[in-house]
Amino acid sequence: MDFKIEYTWDGFPVRHEPVCVRLSPCEQGVKMEVSAPLFNDPPSPLGEPGKPFSELWNYEVVEAFFLNDTTKQYLEVELCPS
Structure with a gap:
C-alpha cells in the first residue's frame, strides 16, 4: 500500500x-x-537511533497513525532521520 x-x-x-x-x-x-x-531543520536529535525519544514531534519527522476501528485505540509512529 x-x-x-x-x-x-x-x-x-x-x-x-x-x-x-x-x-x-x-x-x-x-x-x-x-x-x-531531508531539510535538516532543525538537525536530528541526539537520542539513540531506534529508541524512544521525548518530544520527537519538535524535529523533522514523518508520522503515521494506525487506528483500531473496533476498540478505537491507535498507534502513533514517528520516524526521524538518524
Missing part, C-alpha cells in the same frame, strides 16, 4: 517532492518505508 503526502495539514500543496510512505506485510507484521526530502 503506497501513500503520497502532497498537501500540508491545512490543505496547501507542499513546496517540495512529496513524501512517500509504503506499507507492506513482513514476517514480523508490517514494514513501513519512507522516502522524503
Whole structure:
C-alpha cells in the first residue's frame, strides 16, 4: 500500500517532492518505508537511533497513525532521520 503526502495539514500543496510512505506485510507484521526530502531543520536529535525519544514531534519527522476501528485505540509512529 503506497501513500503520497502532497498537501500540508491545512490543505496547501507542499513546496517540495512529496513524501512517500509504503506499507507492506513482513514476517514480523508490517514494514513501513519512507522516502522524503531531508531539510535538516532543525538537525536530528541526539537520542539513540531506534529508541524512544521525548518530544520527537519538535524535529523533522514523518508520522503515521494506525487506528483500531473496533476498540478505537491507535498507534502513533514517528520516524526521524538518524
